[in-house]
Amino acid sequence: MSRTLTELATASIQSLLDRLAAPATPPAEYKHIMYQLGFEHGKALRDKLEGKSVGIACTVEDADFLAQGIIEGLRGSVSSISVACFWNKRFPGDETRNIPDTAPIQRKYSEPTIKSVDSLIVAKSIISGACVVKTNLTHLIRESNPSMIYVVAPVMFTNAKSNLEKEFASDITRRFAYYYFAQDDQKSADNNVIPGIGGNVYQRLGFEDQDDKNHYTPELVINRRRNLSSGKSTSLSHA
């Protein structure tokens, strides 16, 4: 197995990635590391997104950790942040028989302002087959038209970019920019990237399985929804 680090991966980020991949890291610490990695991603994007209205799309399992970290890392830079959170359920296909993997959206939280953002961040703890990312991104770009789409993940599998880009026409993929700290090129027998993020993210975060994580509502969603319904500005808002 081999891991390639990107120029974004400072020594402290490398240390976070190592702790994330370590089997002994307990869920509470794992969540905090994921938050810290999100924070580093947010910081790395600050200059690019200065003064822009930004949308962040994430999955339920990433919302309170990776996505919340990105939001905090962007604080003081962007003009506003809108959030969309998706509860997906993955169904594996069969690549050898051209049957696609699918990840239908069972539920979503989507702030109305995400339809008019300048830039969209699609955040995922790890991108491998890109099935969940393509599903949620497809959904969002049918109702919005961001000029830039930042695909953000602490770790990506070696062919994740090509997997993602074949899901879209070139007028969409030319807006993609990738931000990740490490790229891995090997998977285990149970299809987890090695070292990746230390195995199955649901289990590492303390969920039993994908059905279990789909019964969870992130604090990020609960808090932003309360602000939205009470008329308070949610857009990070003004970090």
Next chain:
Amino acid sequence: MQMDNLELSKKVCGLAASAYLANKHRGGKAGGEGVQYENWFAVYNAAKLVTDTIQNGLPAPFLSTQTVDFVDDFVILWNEDSCHQHFQLKNTENVSWSSGDHPIADDFRYQKLLNEGAGVGKTSATLVLPCPEKAGRLQKSIPEDISNYSAVEQFAFGETLNHLLQIEPKLRDALASLCVNADLDKIERLGSLFVGEWVSNCGTPCNLMDLWEGVLRHEPNYVRSLSRVDILEKFEAILMQIEGFHYTMGQGFFEWSYLESDSGVLEYSVVSEKFFEFQRIIVMEEPSTFEELERHLI
């Protein structure tokens, strides 16, 4: 019938054409983009035909591919050989009616002869390709002698089903007409089930009804239905008092929304045992706010 086609072709098309047919069938499909293109086109037709036939109470045709035919990429076989619709798919740059060792026009001619020899009532042959301009050009230049049973159809190619659904409205609409809503993730899920059933049947003609029943056996399939739902007493009253919460069951699934921000579809149909269990839990727990309700909306 299929093996008879080789013998029949010797008689009605000649020995050279018959040898070509045998060789073509023996060669099979190499895989790759060509096969993917055929799969997507088969799924499009299967979905459209479910609406046109099964859902209108009409007899379902057989669908096949890789049969012993000159035009064999995709074939729709209507009841008792009253009509065979053959499709030749070309996802390549250079396509013409007359070029190559085995021109497409010749395949169409031989197919017509073969079907007539087999007693097929009506034959149609369609060339399918992704480029609209090329399709238009070839439509205008169909050789005169095959023009009364030949056509050209444009159908986009996408490397993945998700990509294709974004660029080919014919496929999207055919699946959407069967689906609980027009969300691409639901349509893609339904489309993937069609692909799975189709490739499982590849090589042998399959009845559309069998294929459709195969799709319906999967969960979630998001297939729209107009089934009557048994609703528990209190269930609706509990949900209606949650301010900002709305739902519908009109398409056979429980679709809900909350204010402007939250929405979803339960993955099981409203006639399923799981939906009855969902109702039972709601009645038992009596949530009075969305925050009390939302963990059950999966």
